[in-house]
Amino acid sequence: MKLSQPQQTIVDNDSRFKVVVAGRRFGKTYLSMREICYRARIPNQEIFYITTSYRAAKMILWKPLKRRLMDLRWAKKVNESELSILLKNGTTISLKGSEDPDKLRGVSLSYVVIDEAAECKLDELWGEVIRPALADQQGGALFIGTPKGKNNTFYDLYVQAQELEGWSAFQYRTIDGGFVTAEEIESAKKDMSERQF
Numbered sequence: 272m273k274l275s276q277p278q279q280t281i282v283d284n285d286s287r288f289k290v291v292v293a294g295r296r297f298g299k300t301y302l303s304m305r306e307i308c309y310r311a312r313i314p315n316q317e318i319f320y321i322t323t324s325y326r327a328a329k330m331i332l333w334k335p336l337k338r339r340l341m342d343l344r345w346a347k348k349v350n351e352s353e354l355s356i357l358l359k360n361g362t363t364i365s366l367k368g369s370e371d372p373d374k375l376r377g378v379s380l381s382y383v384v385i386d387e388a389a390e391c392k393l394d395e396l397w398g399e400v401i402r403p404a405l406a407d408q409q410g411g412a413l414f415i416g417t418p419k420g421k422n423n424t425f426y427d428l429y430v431q432a433q434e435l436e437g438w439s440a441f442q443y444r445t446i447d448g449g450f451v452t453a454e455e456i457e458s459a460k461k462d463m464s465e466r467q468f
Contacts, residue, residue, distance in 0.1 A: 286439035290432040314360040316381035325368035389419035
């Protein structure tokens with residue numbers, strides 16, 4: 272999968288845990304899908320993609336991920352009702368919502384993407400459920416989302432990631448992703464409030 276330079280910078284970083292704060296249309300979903308597929312090439316992995324809700328997971332990633340895995344001819348069984356895909360190598364990729372973190376307990380995870388992390392219940396989701404689920408396999412995580420001020424757990428995680436061993440933090444603007452032109456950004460700036468922009 273071809274990546275932009277900022278996406279490649281994130282991928283090339285070998286930290287176990289990565290926190291990415293990026294503007295809209297940066298290519299966060301594409302990066303998430305690339306990382307999921309990259310990890311899924313290893314047999315018998317358990318990978319979760321988690322976002323704000325089950326419905327959002329389906330809307331954001333389900334179709335492009337399914338299409339990508341079908342194109343690669345990796346998929347063995349697709350479960351539409353559970354939003355999970357069993358690969359021919361025994362790896363399972365599951366899309367989940369973060370509405371009730373307790374429902375995600377009990378699984379041993381190899382890798383997880385937490386998308387729209389500022390909108391998820393990160394305190395409970397990460398510290399009480401996902402971090403312990405990664406422990407026995409020493410699995411990795413990608414936290415990704417748009418900025419939402421400084422009064423949330425995602426911001427706190429971004430700050431911590433700059434100092435903790437095994438963690439990395441990245442911050443990019445919409446224009447850095449290369450998918451939105453400077454002209455479009457200037458146009459949006461004119462018809463959006465400062466907070467929205």
